[in-house]
Amino acid sequence: MAMAASAKLNTLSSSQWIAHNSFSPRRGSSSRRVSLPIRASSYQHELVQTAKSIASPGRGILAIDESNATCGKRLASIGLDNTEVNRQAYRQLLLTTPGLGEYISGAILFEETLYQSTTDGKQFVDCLCDQNIVPGIKVDKGLVPLPGSNNESWCQGLDGLASRSAEYYKQGARFAKWRTVVSIPCGPSALAVKEAAWGLARYAAISQDNGLVPIVEPEILLDGDHPIERTLEVAEKVWSEVFFYLAENNVLFEGILLKPSMVTPGAEHKEKASPETIAKYTLTMLRRRVPPAVPGIMV
Secondary structure, eight states, X not given: OHXXXXXXXXXXXXXXXXXXXXXXXXXXXXXXXXXXXXXXXXXXXXXXXXXXXXTOTTXXXXXXXXXXXXXXXXXXXXXXXOOHHXXXXXXXXXXXXXXXXXXXXXXXXXXXXXXXXXXXXXXXXXXXXXXXXXXXXXXXXXXXXXXXXXXXXEEOOOTTHHHHHHHHHHHTOOEEEEEEEEOSTTOOOHHHHHHXXXXXXXXXXXXXXXXXXXXXXXXXXXXXXXXXXXXXXXXXXXHHHXXXXXXXXXXXXXGOEEOOOOOOOOTTOSSOOOHHHXXXXXXXXXXXXXXXXXXXXXX
């Protein structure tokens, strides 16, 4: 804790100094003066406040960011066609539930939902804001095979993310979700871990630059017959990479939220862990890897 606070103060003082000074050239070199640019987001205060609001005690996040195809399966289970009108009615039923804001602090929306309104013309984002619920948006474009890996995946969607995020902010979104995965049975390979961490860091930086609090979620899949100790080992490796690249990309830790996987044995492992054991291993991982500046962990 003390070391983290000291590092933050030192960084701040250095930034302030650089902002008002420039480096003098070495003796014998050109007289041209060199200054260093300092990244500063105009949304910094808003990002911190948004993250704190979403992480408020006693409330959680409602995820209704299912694709139209997935939403269609739910509609089909009750005999309804997969039309925009029916999807709008389903989402209206959820987002206009009386008292929803007592238990929900944020709602992750699919892009279609972000722009939809109730049958009487009130935008869904306004329905959420009226209940002190922060609207969010899923921004990734899904998983695709990662060339050169052990049959692993990477998450696409960085192309055009800045312009899309700016439009989402204008529409009322204030946080974003990006899901990438790591598979233990496939290794995981160093390439897959680095790709997951770098992709999350780039997404987080772009989101913050456009006013959106990024939920950082490297999902470690449950597949496999490995013991819980192996999951802990991989989780610690993944999160150390994630925070390294978040720092490399100048992401504001106070303006992010985490969504870690629980540390469990593989789904096919012969010995099942108790809830107490899972809690112990998960908290061990979080205490070892998460900086104290992060305002909230959504599980």
